[in-house]
Amino acid sequence: MEVLKIATAGSVDDGKSTLIGRILYDTRSLTDDKLEAIERTSKQKGFDYLDFSLATDGLVAEREQGITIDVAHIYFSTAKKSYIIADTPGHVEYTRNMVTGASTSQAAIILVDARNGVIEQTYRHFFINNLLKVKDIIVAVNKMDLVDFAQDKFEAIKAEITALAKRAGSTQNITFIPVSALQGDNVVDKSENTPWYTGTTLLEHFEALEAQDIYEESVARLPVQTVIRPKKDEFHDFRGYAGKLYGGSLAVGDEVTVLPSKTASKIKDIYFFDKKYSVAERGTSINITLENDINISRGDIVVKSSELPRETKALEAKVCWMDTTNLVVGKKYFLQQGANVIAAKVSAINSVIATDFSGEAPATELKINEIGNVSFKLAKTLFYDTYAENKTTGSFILIDPQTNNTSGAGFIQ
Amino acid sequence: MNELRVNTLESEAIYILREVAAQFEKPVLLFSGGKDSITLVRLAQKAFWPAKIPFPFLHVDTGHNFPETIEFRDRLAKELGIDLIVRNVQDNIDAGKVVEETGKYASRNMLQTETLLDAIEEFGFDACIGGARRDEEKARAKERIFSVRSDFGEWDEKNQRPELFDLLNGKIELGQNVRCFPISNWTELDVWSYIERENIEIPSIYFAHKRKVFLRDGMIWSAEDDVVYRAEDEEVQEMMVRFRTVGDMSCTAAVLSDAVSISKVVQEIRDSSISERGARIDDKRSEAAMEKRKQQGYF
Ligand SMILES: Nc1nc2c(ncn2[C@@H]2O[C@H](COP(=O)(O)OP(=O)(O)OP(=O)(O)O)[C@@H](O)[C@H]2O)c(=O)[nH]1
Ligand SMILES: [Mg+2]
Numbered sequence: 001m002e003v004l005k006i007a008t009a010g011s012v013d014d015g016k017s018t019l020i021g022r023i024l025y026d027t028r029s030l031t032d033d034k035l036e037a038i039e040r041t042s043k044q045k046g047f048d049y050l051d052f053s054l055a056t057d058g059l060v061a062e063r064e065q066g067i068t069i070d071v072a073h074i075y076f077s078t079a080k081k082s083y084i085i086a087d088t089p090g091h092v093e094y095t096r097n098m099v100t101g102a103s104t105s106q107a108a109i110i111l112v113d114a115r116n117g118v119i120e121q122t123y124r125h126f127f128i129n130n131l132l133k134v135k136d137i138i139v140a141v142n143k144m145d146l147v148d149f150a151q152d153k154f155e156a157i158k159a160e161i162t163a164l165a166k167r168a169g170s171t172q173n174i175t176f177i178p179v180s181a182l183q184g185d186n187v188v189d190k191s192e193n194t195p196w197y198t199g200t201t202l203l204e205h206f207e208a209l210e211a212q213d214i215y216e217e218s219v220a221r222l223p224v225q226t227v228i229r230p231k232k233d234e235f236h237d238f239r240g241y242a243g244k245l246y247g248g249s250l251a252v253g254d255e256v257t258v259l260p261s262k263t264a265s266k267i268k269d270i271y272f273f274d275k276k277y278s279v280a281e282r283g284t285s286i287n288i289t290l291e292n293d294i295n296i297s298r299g300d301i302v303v304k305s306s307e308l309p310r311e312t313k314a315l316e317a318k319v320c321w322m323d324t325t326n327l328v329v330g331k332k333y334f335l336q337q338g339a340n341v342i343a344a345k346v347s348a349i350n351s352v353i354a355t356d357f358s359g360e361a362p363a364t365e366l367k368i369n370e371i372g373n374v375s376f377k378l379a380k381t382l383f384y385d386t387y388a389e390n391k392t393t394g395s396f397i398l399i400d401p402q403t404n405n406t407s408g409a410g411f412i413q
Numbered sequence: 414m415n416e417l418r419v420n421t422l423e424s425e426a427i428y429i430l431r432e433v434a435a436q437f438e439k440p441v442l443l444f445s446g447g448k449d450s451i452t453l454v455r456l457a458q459k460a461f462w463p464a465k466i467p468f469p470f471l472h473v474d475t476g477h478n479f480p481e482t483i484e485f486r487d488r489l490a491k492e493l494g495i496d497l498i499v500r501n502v503q504d505n506i507d508a509g510k511v512v513e514e515t516g517k518y519a520s521r522n523m524l525q526t527e528t529l530l531d532a533i534e535e536f537g538f539d540a541c542i543g544g545a546r547r548d549e550e551k552a553r554a555k556e557r558i559f560s561v562r563s564d565f566g567e568w569d570e571k572n573q574r575p576e577l578f579d580l581l582n583g584k585i586e587l588g589q590n591v592r593c594f595p596i597s598n599w600t601e602l603d604v605w606s607y608i609e610r611e612n613i614e615i616p617s618i619y620f621a622h623k624r625k626v627f628l629r630d631g632m633i634w635s636a637e638d639d640v641v642y643r644a645e646d647e648e649v650q651e652m653m654v655r656f657r658t659v660g661d662m663s664c665t666a667a668v669l670s671d672a673v674s675i676s677k678v679v680q681e682i683r684d685s686s687i688s689e690r691g692a693r694i695d696d697k698r699s700e701a702a703m704e705k706r707k708q709q710g711y712f
Binding site for chain 1: 414415416417418419421422423424425427428431432434435458459460461462463464465547548550551552553554555557570571573574575576577578579580582584585586597598600685686687688701704
């Protein structure tokens with residue numbers, strides 16, 4: 001069955017968790033024991049309605065404060081599809097967790113409170129979804145019940161985001177739906193309160209989307225995770241290169257080049273477990289052998305010889321900063337791209353980018369939740385594609401060697 | 414032409430297992446003999462074939478396990494030629510390090526943590542691979558695939574590392590350790606469907622069988638095992654039941670079932686309106702039972 005991955009986005013209290021809880025409730029995906037727990041807790045809190053955010057806000061601190069702190073992964077299915085929903089926090093302090101949820105999703109539901117319209121966090125989340133190239137954006141104008149389901153409120157928000165998308169040069173599919181997460185209008189069932197709205201409900205929209213791997217079809221890249229040497233008599237000389245295949249398929253007999261050594265060879269066998277295949281589709285975790293005995297280790301990349309990536313020792317990228325310690329010139333990080341980790345030194349911060357797409361400004365550091373253009377000097381040659389060409393070889397994380405924290409995410413332009 | 418088609422969840426799990434093997438020096442697979450850890454074992458076989466699974470198994474034995482599970486555990490490890498390390502909660506109780514709970518709901522679930530942390534220290538494990546899934550429980554739904562724990566095993570749930578795309582950051586300081594969850598994104602149904610597709614053998618208690626049981630709090634408890642506390646007035650009867658999870662017997666209730674084959678189990682789960690952990694009394698102690706256990710070092 002198709003698996004569709006969706007993340008929520010939007011400012012704090014715009015109703016993301018409530019919406020997801022509502023979807024679960026209206027699709028009858030909440031089991032009896034979970035529903036009972038929600039009923040019990042809602043009552044204890046003195047609410048006269050069911051607080052559906054309790055279906056996803058699983059941490060004590062979240063339930064106490066009524067906010068989401070970290071991503072919850074929620075699973076449900078319809079007759080047509082399986083869904084994985086990443087319910088992310090709206091609070092600016094937890095933007096790193098929102099990025100975590102959005103990074104693996106094909107679609108994003110950006111919620112906007114119909115009363116407040118587009119605010120700073122809406123811009124930031126729209127920006128991040130654009131940076132990540134999340135394909136399908138659904139703008140859910142929420143809390144329509146609090147504005148008497150007024151069409152003009154909906155249209156105003158639609159116009160503002162449409163203008164924003166234009167400014168951003170967005171090529172994403174953007175859909176607008178007026179909803180009430182709390183009451184269920186246009187979530188699973190069509191609302192009678194919005195006769196002026198002729199589009200689909202949120203769930204109908206998801207059901208019609210074609211589920212796709214976020215790592216799209218481009219060029220085949222096999223980052224080698226580990227070399228498999230069985231040390232068994234029957235596989236005495238076996239040397240397998242194991243990794244997950246991204247971007248395209250590989251076939252037995254393909255002429256390949258191994259990077260960084262640039263050694264050429266041919267694919268001898270493709271294994272998945274104990275079976276041999278002539279072709280492997282992208283997304284598969286395979287184990288290949290090559291015709292020649294060449295020296296390959298973790299972090300190397302196998303590519304088709306006709307589709308070589310670019311290379312550099314001076315890298316420029318858009319960086320989304322997620323650490324409370326600022327990014328400054330001269331600081332060293334581990335840059336992890338696929339299975340490849342190399343030392344990188346910040347050589348320049350070229351600009352910080354306004355998340356409402358109003359422009360860029362010079363900067364000497366990147367603070368938490370800021371996005372900027374950064375140049376790095378690399379200890380070794382990096383083989384890469386742009387993020388637009390290939391998400392795997394075009395993205396990386398920066399790890400602070402002092403704290404081991406994942407401090408930033410980079411997107412090669 | 415024979416083309417390998419993608420199975421997203423399987424590929425993801427294999428990818429994660431390979432990352433664990435490559436990024437850590439001393440990983441261990443936590444093996445309980447339950448369906449999730451059995452599934453992990455099959456995935457690990459696939460990830461490293463034709464080489465042997467490159468890490469040992471560790472079982473933290475509460476002493477309250479179903480005998481069928483223990484038997485199964487020993488047989489599988491032997492068949493695969495994998496080192497199986499067993500550490501007993503009973504030893505810590507005997508040594509006076511932990512105190513056994515008493516009463517109607519007494520269980521050794523909490524005590525497992527101490528034994529697990531001791532084993533991690535004894536062997537110097539830097540990564541523990543577990544079969545936890547995010548759909549099991551609301552605190553689990555919040556956890557990363559690589560979940561960093563302090564040297565006291567603590568989970569800092571409000572301060573988890575970002576985890577983007579497939580990129581897993583396993584860098585840690587000495588003494589810290591990472592809990593790694595390759596089947597995070599699988600649901601209970603995904604696991605059962607996989608067991609069916611792969612024709613994986615599992616312990617018999619997962620299938621419907623006749624058992625002497627008694628009822629308490631609307632749940633069905635085994636009356637065949639003395640570790641399950643039963644009051645005098647709790648009447649024993651015979652029913653067709655199976656277990657959905659095979660944890661500590663004292664806190665794992667059975668469900669009524671006539672599913673005697675894997676395909677029937679799959680069908681039953683599809684139709685079920687109760688979640689898997691609905692039959693686990695350890696999660697019912699309080700709203701935050703799982704989160705609290707995790708903060709202290711539990712899985
Ligand atoms: N009237 C009304 N209230 C709503 C609606 N949706 C959500 N709310 C309320 O808005 C508040 C915030 O809802 P949440 O679902 O927790 O918001 P959130 O976007 O998940 O917030 P964070 O995760 O903390 O960013 C709660 O009190 C909800 O009951 C709606 O459609 N109508
Ligand atoms: Mg929320």
